[in-house]
Amino acid sequence: VTEPAARAPLVAVIGGGAGAAGEDVLAAAEAVGRGLAQAGAVLVTGGRGGVMEAACRGAASAGGVAVGLLPGDDVAEANRWVTIPLRTGLGEGRNVLVARAGDAVIAIGGEYGTLSELGFALKLGRPVIGLGTWGLVRPGGEADDRVFRASDPADAVARALELATAA
Amino acid sequence: VTEPAARAPLVAVIGGGAGAAGEDVLAAAEAVGRGLAQAGAVLVTGGRGGVMEAACRGAASAGGVAVGLLPGDDVAEANRWVTIPLRTGLGEGRNVLVARAGDAVIAIGGEYGTLSELGFALKLGRPVIGLGTWGLVRPGGEADDRVFRASDPADAVARALELATAA
Amino acid sequence: VTEPAARAPLVAVIGGGAGAAGEDVLAAAEAVGRGLAQAGAVLVTGGRGGVMEAACRGAASAGGVAVGLLPGDDVAEANRWVTIPLRTGLGEGRNVLVARAGDAVIAIGGEYGTLSELGFALKLGRPVIGLGTWGLVRPGGEADDRVFRASDPADAVARALELATAA
C-alpha cells in the first residue's frame, strides 16, 4: 500500500434511547442512517436503543459502517446493527465523545441527553442539523439559529454531508 | 477522630468564560458565589475566567471553598480564587464533571457550553436553577419548565440549597 | 436486512508514539497490524505515530479497518493509515479508551503510556499480550505473569485472536 484511501465523512446521530422516541421519530432516524450509509458516510452513535438503534438499522440496510460508543464495558450493550462497538466505560459522559466524533451532528427528537449533546456540538463549532429537536431561546429572548432545521430525513442527510465536507 | 463531620452541600455554578459575560452577569455570579459560601456550601466550577472566576471570587470573599475542575494539565489555568484546583486533562469534556459534581446546579448566562452543561445536569436529574440563561422549547413547541427560573442571585442560592439538601 | 453480520473481534495495539520506538519495534507493530487485518479483526489504536502508525500501516496493507481514538479535536492528528479517526478530546486520558475497546490488547515496547494502558487492561480483566514490553514485579518480589509474553508478531496475533474470541 502506498497511498491510503480517502477518508469517509463521519456523521454523528444523537437522540433518545429505547422508549424515549415515538414511531415517527424512529422512522426518521432509520431513514437518516440509511441515507448516510448510501452516501458512504460512517455513522457514529451512542450504540444503544431508540434513535440510536433505528439509525444503525438504517445504515446496516445500506451496508454501511455504524460505530457505537457504548457507555459501559460490555459489547452486549450495543444494538445488533452496530458494526464497530467501542466500550468507553464513561457512562453518560460518552455522549460528548459522540458529538465530538462527528464532522457534522444530526439531532433527532427531544430528550435532555440530546440537548446536552447538541449544546456540546455547538460549543465545539460542529455543524448541527436538527430534525424535530429542541428550540433554543437566548437569555434576552431571541431564538438561537445556529441549528439548521431540516425539513425531513433526506434534507438532514444532504445538509449534514454538505457541512461535514466543508468543515 | 471517631465521627466525620457532616458533609457540606456541593453546588456547581456553570456559565461562560472570560469575555463571554457582561458586567451584570459577572456581578450576579459573584453574588451567587458569596451566598453559597456564606451558607457553608462548597462551590464547584470549571475553574477558569468569566462567570467561573466571578463565582470563585464571591466564595473567597466569604472564606469559602472553591473547587475548580480544570480542562488541562496546569494549575496556572485556574483563576486566583480557586482554592482546590483539580487538573482533569479532559478539555471541554470536563464540563460534564462540573455538572455531575453538584448536588444542585446554577446556570448563569447564555453560552453554548452552559447549554451543554445545563442539558447534562437535567439528564442526570440534578436540580437546575437558571439565572438569565437559556430558554428551552420542546419539539412540539411547548416550553420546558424543568429549570427553576430564579429572580435574583439570592433567590438562586436559596433555591439551590433547598434543592441540594432535598436531593 | 434481517440479520446483522457477525461482529469482527476488536484488538487494541498499544505502544509508544513517534520517536519512542526503534526500527525493530516498528517492524513488529506493522506485522501485528497486518496479521490482525488478515484475520479479519478490527484494529484499535490511539491513532498517532510510532507503534500506532506502524500497526495501522500494517492493517491498511491487508485492507483492514483501523480505528484511531485521537487525543484532540482534529482529525489531522491521525496517521494516514487510520480508516476511522475518532476525536475524543480527552488528551492522554483517551489511552484508557484504547485499552478498554479491545477484546484483547497487544502491548509493544516500553513507554510509560504503554505501562499505564497495560495496567488498565489488566485491571479490566482484558487478555494482554506483550511483545518486548514491561516486566512487572509484585511488591513481595515475585514476577507477575498475567501478561502473555509472545515470541514474535505472529504469536502475538494468534494469541490475541484466541483470547479475544474466548473472552
Next chain:
Amino acid sequence: VTEPAARAPLVAVIGGGAGAAGEDVLAAAEAVGRGLAQAGAVLVTGGRGGVMEAACRGAASAGGVAVGLLPGDDVAEANRWVTIPLRTGLGEGRNVLVARAGDAVIAIGGEYGTLSELGFALKLGRPVIGLGTWGLVRPGGEADDRVFRASDPADAVARALELATAA
C-alpha cells in the same frame, strides 16, 4: 478580599480498594494521610475503600481536606472520611483524574489499578513515590528507577511534599 491565600499542595494517594490490601498496607496508608494533612496538603484519592479510605481517615484525624474522585453518580460511594466527594461518572476511568490531580503521587501496594495510575502519573511527568508497590522492568531487562522508593510512610510524605513543591 484582595489577595487569595497561597494554594496548598495536592498529593494523590493511589492504592487498592476494600479487600485488596492487608493490615500493614492500610496502616501505612493511614499514616501517609495523617502526615499529609499535618503538613497542610490536600489529599486526593478515588474516594472509596481500602487504601483510599485509610488515607482519608488519616487525613481526617489531623483535620485535613480529603477530596474523593468517585467512579459513579452517588456520594454514598464515598468512604465516610472524604470531605469533598466529587462524582465523576467515569467508572475506573476516574483513576487517571486522581493521578493527574496530584502535584505528587504516592502509590501504596500492588493492584493492577494502582499499576495503571502509577504508569499514568509517570507518563504525565508527575513525581511518583512508591511504598511497597510495583517494580518495573524495562523491555531490555533493566530496572526502571523513576519511582522513588520510600522507606516508610514518613519518608513517603516528606518526599512527596518536597517534590510537589519543586514541581
